[in-house]
Amino acid sequence: MIIKSLPLLLEASVWTVVYSLTSVAIGFCIGTLMCAARLSTSPAARRVSAFYVSFFRGVPLLVQLLISYYCLPLVGINVPSSVAAVGTLALCTGAYITEILRGGFLGIPAGLIEAARMVGLSRTQILTRIEVPLAVRFTLPSLVNETTMMVKASSLISVVGVLELTRLAQNIATSTFQPLEIYLTAGAIYFVINGVITLLGALLESRFQLEAAR
Numbered sequence: 001m002i003i004k005s006l007p008l009l010l011e012a013s014v015w016t017v018v019y020s021l022t023s024v025a026i027g028f029c030i031g032t033l034m035c036a037a038r039l040s041t042s043p044a045a046r047r048v049s050a051f052y053v054s055f056f057r058g059v060p061l062l063v064q065l066l067i068s069y070y071c072l073p074l075v076g077i078n079v080p081s082s083v084a085a086v087g088t089l090a091l092c093t094g095a096y097i098t099e100i101l102r103g104g105f106l107g108i109p110a111g112l113i114e115a116a117r118m119v120g121l122s123r124t125q126i127l128t129r130i131e132v133p134l135a136v137r138f139t140l141p142s143l144v145n146e147t148t149m150m151v152k153a154s155s156l157i158s159v160v161g162v163l164e165l166t167r168l169a170q171n172i173a174t175s176t177f178q179p180l181e182i183y184l185t186a187g188a189i190y191f192v193i194n195g196v197i198t199l200l201g202a203l204l205e206s207r208f209q210l211e212a213a214r
Contacts, residue, residue, distance in 0.1 A: 001176055005182060008168060008172070013165045015165070017193060019085065019154050019162070030091065030098075032097075032101060032132060034052055034053065034094065035097075035102050053095045057095050061092050062159065064088050064092060065085060065156060066159070068085075093149075093150050097143070100146065104138040104139040108134050144197065151193055158170065169182050
């Protein structure tokens with residue numbers, strides 16, 4: 001049964017990776033903007049960012065998914081369940097990435113930012129060329145950990161009808177009455193996916209360390 005089901009599970013795992021990495025990529029963009037707002041001199045921007053982080057970190061992801069799936073059609077927004085799921089995942093991980101990057105931004109030497117201003121760089125140039133790259137270097141382990149967490153959290157999108165690894169494993173287990181074998185195989189696939197992500201993160205971190213040592 002494992003051999004027969006493995007090709008289908010591997011195909012579904014591709015969608016798991018796609019949904020997870022897409023959510024993290026969008027969430028990183030959201031987190032960068034919200035982090036900049038959190039650290040800005042505008043009280044309104046700081047309050048909006050703080051509320052966003054508090055809401056998406058304080059409400060369970062499953063509840064967020066159900067709200068987006070059932071409430072969006074009520075306000076006239078009809079999107080595929082996969083789009084609603086990825087959007088919810090992105091907003092959720094964006095809140096965590098906001099706080100991760102905030103720690104990285106606060107670790108950037110103030111003198112470096114002052115020097116960039118003195119040579120005439122705009123706020124946008126300082127953010128994109130100096131602050132974000134350095135913040136990513138400082139927080140890379142945490143960002144990799146957040147990515148692996150989103151791969152695991154993506155299993156929750158099965159409750160809104162999105163076909164991915166967990167949903168397919170449930171379908172196969174229900175039809176074959178062999179849940180142990182199927183869920184163990186799905187768990188092994190998740191383990192491999194996160195192992196690869198962790199390895200890539202470690203290689204990237206080593207590269208950053210080598211560049212810093214030169």
